[in-house]
């Protein structure tokens with residue numbers, strides 16, 4: 001088992017952002033975490049990627065605890081955050097090489113890694129373009145390529161296609177489909193068609209808690225709904241007393 005989350009909880013003062021979350025994610029799985037604004041998705045990603053400490057509970061990531069061994073866990077994963085962190089005055093190639101050097105590659109290795117990732121992410125013909133000149137779609141592709149430099153076993157993608165036009169979104173989906181199975185991918189998104197196109201399994205959060213978990217077919221069966229939009233609305237509806 002790849003990721004085992006056990007009663008993970010994060011509170012900010014009296015606000016519970018993640019509330020006793022428990023679930024497991026298998027190696028190589030493409031897992032989509034859904035939920036309304038404020039449901040706790042980004043906080044969950046920050047906890048699992050050791051950017052934030054849980055208030056209680058734990059998660060075992062490839063055998064190591066985020067509470068006891070965060071430094072070890074960090075080496076196994078990477079994140080492409082909502083706000084991409086590309087250097088605007090460096091070129092595509094320089095951004096990738098810079099990150100590779102940070103992770104300890106020598107100059108030659110960094111060049112090789114940058115080349116390989118530019119090929120994989122369709123960035124080769126923009127190698128010399130400065131970060132600030134990239135379209136939203138290319139910026140996002142570069143951000144994910146940068147996260148792949150460290151050869152993580154788990155990658156977190158926090159709303160990777162926000163603001164992208166239809167073609168840029170479809171191009172990114174294709175890249176993600178090509179990655180599928182090679183690495184564990186945890187995606188948060190508000191685009192349900194993205195989830196239908198990409199995800200093996202879906203977790204739906206509501207107010208910090210896990211409301212539902214399963215494949216699309218399992219969620220269909222559970223709710224009696226066909227469209228993911230209707231499944232989502234049903235599962236995140238407030239229970240009226």
Ligand SMILES: Nc1ncnc2c1ncn2[C@@H]1O[C@H](COP(=O)(O)OP(=O)(O)OP(=O)(O)O)[C@@H](O)[C@H]1O
Pocket residue numbers: 012015016017035036037038039040041042043044
């Ligand atoms: N640093 C913080 N300090 C205080 N409250 C926070 C902090 N970060 C998140 N929260 C609160 O925790 C809850 C969960 O937020 P989170 O960003 O994890 O939700 P989300 O599901 O990612 O939402 P969105 O879809 O809008 O990105 C929200 O009520 C939010 O206001």
